[in-house]
Amino acid sequence: MTDTPTRTEPADWATDQEVRWCPGCGDYSILTAMRMLMPELEVDREKTVFVSGIGCAARFPYYMNTYGMHGIHGRAPAIATGLAMARPDLDIWVIGGDGDMMSIGGNHLIHALRRNVNIKILLFNNMIYGLTKGQFSPTSEVGKVTKSSPMGSLDTPFNPMSLVLGAEASFVARTHDMDRQHMMDMFRRAHEHKGAAIVEVFQNCNVFNDGAWEGITKKQNRDANLITLEHGKPVRFGADDEFGVMVENGAAKVVSVADVGEAAILVHDENKADPSTAFMLSRLSRGPFEPTPIGVFRAIERIEYASSSTTQLAMAHNDKGSADLAELLRSRGTWQV
Amino acid sequence: MTDTAPRELPLQELDEVIIRFAGDSGDGMQLTGDQFTSISAALGNDLATLPEFPAEIRAPQGTLAGVSAFQVRISDFAITTPGDAPTVLVAMNPAALKAQLHNVVQGGAIIVNTDAFNERNLEKAGYDSNPLEDGSLDGYRSYPVPMSQITRDAVAEHGVKPRDAERSKNFFALGLISWMYTRPIEPTMEFISTKFRGKELVIKANEAAFYAGYNFGETAELFESHYEIKPAELPSGEYTNINGNTAISWGCIAAGQLAQLPIFLGSYPITPASDILHDLSALKHFGARTFQAEDEIAAAASAIGAAFGGALAFTTTSGPGIALKGEGLGLAVSLELPLVIIDIQRGGPSTGLPTKPEQADLMMAMYGRHSESPMPIVAPRSPADCFNATIEACRIALRYRTPVMLLSDGYLATSSEPWLLPDVEDLPDIGVEFHTGYNGTNEDGEGIFLPYLRDPETLARPWAIPGTPDLMHRIGGIEKEDGSGNISYDPENHQKMVDLRAAKIEAVDVPDAEISGDSDADFCMLGWGSTWGAIDAALARLQKAGKKVAHIHLTHLNPLPKNLGELLSSFDKVICPEMNAGQLVNLIRAKYLIDVKPVNKMNGVPFTTAEIESAALEAMDAS
Numbered sequence: 001m002t003d004t005p006t007r008t009e010p011a012d013w014a015t016d017q018e019v020r021w022c023p024g025c026g027d028y029s030i031l032t033a034m035r036m037l038m039p040e041l042e043v044d045r046e047k048t049v050f051v052s053g054i055g056c057a058a059r060f061p062y063y064m065n066t067y068g069m070h071g072i073h074g075r076a077p078a079i080a081t082g083l084a085m086a087r088p089d090l091d092i093w094v095i096g097g098d099g100d101m102m103s104i105g106g107n108h109l110i111h112a113l114r115r116n117v118n119i120k121i122l123l124f125n126n127m128i129y130g131l132t133k134g135q136f137s138p139t140s141e142v143g144k145v146t147k148s149s150p151m152g153s154l155d156t157p158f159n160p161m162s163l164v165l166g167a168e169a170s171f172v173a174r175t176h177d178m179d180r181q182h183m184m185d186m187f188r189r190a191h192e193h194k195g196a197a198i199v200e201v202f203q204n205c206n207v208f209n210d211g212a213w214e215g216i217t218k219k220q221n222r223d224a225n226l227i228t229l230e231h232g233k234p235v236r237f238g239a240d241d242e243f244g245v246m247v248e249n250g251a252a253k254v255v256s257v258a259d260v261g262e263a264a265i266l267v268h269d270e271n272k273a274d275p276s277t278a279f280m281l282s283r284l285s286r287g288p289f290e291p292t293p294i295g296v297f298r299a300i301e302r303i304e305y306a307s308s309s310t311t312q313l314a315m316a317h318n319d320k321g322s323a324d325l326a327e328l329l330r331s332r333g334t335w336q337v
Numbered sequence: 338m339t340d341t342a343p344r345e346l347p348l349q350e351l352d353e354v355i356i357r358f359a360g361d362s363g364d365g366m367q368l369t370g371d372q373f374t375s376i377s378a379a380l381g382n383d384l385a386t387l388p389e390f391p392a393e394i395r396a397p398q399g400t401l402a403g404v405s406a407f408q409v410r411i412s413d414f415a416i417t418t419p420g421d422a423p424t425v426l427v428a429m430n431p432a433a434l435k436a437q438l439h440n441v442v443q444g445g446a447i448i449v450n451t452d453a454f455n456e457r458n459l460e461k462a463g464y465d466s467n468p469l470e471d472g473s474l475d476g477y478r479s480y481p482v483p484m485s486q487i488t489r490d491a492v493a494e495h496g497v498k499p500r501d502a503e504r505s506k507n508f509f510a511l512g513l514i515s516w517m518y519t520r521p522i523e524p525t526m527e528f529i530s531t532k533f534r535g536k537e538l539v540i541k542a543n544e545a546a547f548y549a550g551y552n553f554g555e556t557a558e559l560f561e562s563h564y565e566i567k568p569a570e571l572p573s574g575e576y577t578n579i580n581g582n583t584a585i586s587w588g589c590i591a592a593g594q595l596a597q598l599p600i601f602l603g604s605y606p607i608t609p610a611s612d613i614l615h616d617l618s619a620l621k622h623f624g625a626r627t628f629q630a631e632d633e634i635a636a637a638a639s640a641i642g643a644a645f646g647g648a649l650a651f652t653t654t655s656g657p658g659i660a661l662k663g664e665g666l667g668l669a670v671s672l673e674l675p676l677v678i679i680d681i682q683r684g685g686p687s688t689g690l691p692t693k694p695e696q697a698d699l700m701m702a703m704y705g706r707h708s709e710s711p712m713p714i715v716a717p718r719s720p721a722d723c724f725n726a727t728i729e730a731c732r733i734a735l736r737y738r739t740p741v742m743l744l745s746d747g748y749l750a751t752s753s754e755p756w757l758l759p760d761v762e763d764l765p766d767i768g769v770e771f772h773t774g775y776n777g778t779n780e781d782g783e784g785i786f787l788p789y790l791r792d793p794e795t796l797a798r799p800w801a802i803p804g805t806p807d808l809m810h811r812i813g814g815i816e817k818e819d820g821s822g823n824i825s826y827d828p829e830n831h832q833k834m835v836d837l838r839a840a841k842i843e844a845v846d847v848p849d850a851e852i853s854g855d856s857d858a859d860f861c862m863l864g865w866g867s868t869w870g871a872i873d874a875a876l877a878r879l880q881k882a883g884k885k886v887a888h889i890h891l892t893h894l895n896p897l898p899k900n901l902g903e904l905l906s907s908f909d910k911v912i913c914p915e916m917n918a919g920q921l922v923n924l925i926r927a928k929y930l931i932d933v934k935p936v937n938k939m940n941g942v943p944f945t946t947a948e949i950e951s952a953a954l955e956a957m958d959a960s
């Protein structure tokens with residue numbers, strides 16, 4: 001292990017395993033973004049671990065030339081928590097789909113976030129169960145017709161950003177699979193964050209839910225429906241930045257800048273301790289047909305879990321001194337026969 | 338109380354006594370029993386304890402459901418059980434008497450707190466008439482003592498409020514029993530002042546109550562004599578009194594040191610396993626990293642993650658938790674990482690009898706996972722043996738890179754016995770090396786790492802942890818190609834991997850089974866886990882009565898000792914007492930086609946020696 005990481009190329013981060021996603025799947029572009037980012041992060045491959053659950057998204061670790069574990073459905077955040085606690089020296093990424101992370105693994109996701117374990121979670125949201133061939137997922141819209149919901153799904157979907165903000169996440173961001181540079185920026189920011197980071201990636205499943213995000217991500221729709229959040233800047237969008245977001249009566253809403261005046265437009269502050277504004281931003285859009293923010297919703301500093309557990313071990317060692325086994329066996333009193 | 342000067346009472350020597358302290362769960366009976374145990378241990382008696390808790394934290398006061406009891410047996414000879422039936426019952430209220438009287442031997446001593454026998458308490462306990470007056474105690478030696486009143490009087494002078502005064506009555510009981518069995522006073526005084534440090538009033542009150550009880554015994558003309566129990570002849574050395582859960586916690590710490598690995602515990606609280614989480618959480622200075630997970634699924638998953646990272650990882654729980662961990666354990670089998678799963682079995686199914694023991698998770702440990710996922714199983718036989726068994730489970734897990742199930746139960750967890758402390762230097766070295774270099778070459782002759790290339794001797798795969806340069810690799814639950822570990826759906830490869838995983842576990846080096854008692858007997862008692870004490874005691878009684886009997890006790894349940902089939906087939910008859918409906922019997926019958934006779938008990942109470950003795954006699958007589 002060297003102190004200065006060896007310089008790498010994107011190709012160094014690829015394995016010899018054949019990538020087996022369907023041709024045209026959005027997962028490919030996420031993989032490319034990750035492989036391109038890695039050399040820029042100047043990290044060691046052997047110090048990097050990808051942990052995943054089950055699903056199409058969760059195949060990701062097989063394609064990164066790092067340490068990796070393809071775990072079980074939904075449990076990746078929990079596996080990664082144990083790994084991060086045992087090995088605070090590692091860079092740990094957690095990859096999963098919307099079903100993996102928010103259905104079967106919803107519990108682990110929220111707890112990993114509230115604990116602020118130093119893991120970087122990428123949630124590939126394609127609003128469908130891909131691997132099991134197309135059932136509705138916890139992010140599918142009400143009325144979604146799938147094989148398991150022939151008359152339309154009855155379930156109200158999760159809004160992933162609202163959910164994770166409610167779970168005390170200290171870093172919350174969103175990006176989409178059609179913008180490599182933005183993905184790389186968001187992944188980089190997640191990597192820089194100390195604690196749990198979650199990045200939702202709008203991902204196209206071209207087999208079972210093709211075009212689900214098109215209303216936002218397609219080039220011709222971006223002006224109208226894609227709001228790029230930037231720290232310290234007014235939240236504006238549109239071909240000529242003619243639209244903006246303002247907060248009124250405890251809710252964020254889209255307005256015409258000309259109507260309200262520039263001063264009324266919300267200036268984005270990702271470091272705000274109170275998550276309410278970030279939450280309002282997460283509620284701006286009800287689905288991929290309305291103006292929807294991407295970017296960093298929230299990035300605050302909060303005590304990190306694994307290193308805190310190490311601190312407690314050190315404190316205990318300082319307070320109680322030596323870890324002598326023979327002494328331990330005598331710690332509840334002894335007698336001689 | 339009388340004012341007479343101390344009387345000279347005859348001192349009678351006893352070889353043993355079995356005392357059961359019983360009261361309301363708020364009465365401090367566990368503390369009283371614990372302290373009596375400590376004093377007796379220091380005097381050199383052999384001993385065994387059996388606490389009994391209600392399932393509710395504070396069941397309604399004065400009710401049967403709220404009775405908490407602590408049985409302690411002290412003796413001047415070596416013992417292996419806390420005794421079948423108490424010879425002395427201390428009952429702090431009517432509910433305690435009602436719940437426990439039937440356990441007491443005929444002619445046994447019943448010491449009751451008469452102050453608690455008022456109409457309300459009698460009614461709550463379900464008594465129509467006062468058992469102290471209606472002849473219920475005929476056939477016992479009963480000692481009515483107004484414990485509450487005397488305690489109140491004794492502590493009053495220290496300015497303790499009458500309401501708080503009552504709380505000290507367990508120390509009155511302890512004082513009285515200490516007098517009866519000639520236990521020294523000083524250790525209890527020391528105990529009181531350390532335990533209640535900083536609470537001067539409480540210390541004064543408890544001391545006063547203790548002395549009041551002690552003096553009451555001496556002066557009240559109620560007792561005919563007091564008793565002495567000489568030290569037992571135990572192997573010489575340094576002893577501590579230990580319960581099973583603490584022994585497991587210390588076993589985890591020891592295993593970490595022996596393997597020179599950091600230890601990690603992922604756990605979710607559940608009775609009767611939580612104390613291991615508590616113990617290890619308090620041993621952070623030993624490097625014990627504990628993680629209270631959001632559920633058992635996460636507890637198991639986190640331990641798998643920690644094992645991947647190079648920790649000696651544990652996950653502790655009881656039956657319902659094992660059910661939740663099941664999927665993760667399948668992953669651990671497939672990943673072939675070391676992991677120790679600790680199941681403190683309790684009555685079930687479902688919530689069942691959460692504070693009572695059972696041995697009914699054996700089949701779940703053996704087969705309770707999807708597909709073919711063999712896993713070694715180790716079961717401790719006594720509270721102190723939990724220490725060794727934990728180290729043994731870790732040894733197997735590390736050497737074979739496999740999850741291992743440690744099956745203890747609620748009886749071992751909470752009962753205690755003196756433990757001759759091992760010399761730390763004599764504990765086994767269970768360390769293994771991490772893999773750090775290439776173990777194969779590709780077509781171009783370059784070094785590569787094959788994460789599933791097995792050690793030819795143990796069939797274990799290399800354990801290469803993140804951070805190791807050049808050995809980056811991916812593992813997962815999808816079937817892996819033998820050697821390379823790459824995803825493989827090849828039918829023949831899957832067959833091979835199923836076979837390899839089975840062969841690896843089947844070849845785990847477990848010691849041969851040993852016979853205790855008469856190896857040339859025709860009759861054998863086969864047991865596993867916590868039934869050891871009672872079977873061993875029954876063996877002694879049967880031998881004393883002139884019977885030829887053998888006893889085989891299994892610590893390793895998977896794989897079974899290689900010589901077991903041969904040993905068992907040398908007997909005409911084999912019985913197997915177990916606290917389930919015949920689970921080991923089924924395994925033995927299936928594997929060896931030997932018709933072992935089941936002796937089953939599932940009422941939440943461990944086997945008594947007498948029960949096993951009579952089952953043995955019956956089986957021997959049956960043709």
Ligand SMILES: Cc1ncc(C[n+]2csc(CCOP(=O)(O)OP(=O)(O)O)c2C)c(N)n1
Nearest residue numbers: 054055056057073097098099100129130131
């Ligand atoms: C315990 C368990 N239950 C169910 C499954 C089947 N299963 C595999 S992936 C999946 C859903 C995948 O959806 P998602 O997480 O959104 O990932 P995607 O395939 O869409 O990337 C399901 C239900 C499983 N592997 N394990």
Ligand code: SF4
Nearest residue numbers: 022025056130205206
């Ligand atoms: S099913 Fe959908 S998500 Fe899965 S690989 Fe194919 S396109 Fe991608």
Ligand SMILES: [Mg+2]
Nearest residue numbers: 097098126128
């Ligand atoms: Mg999906």
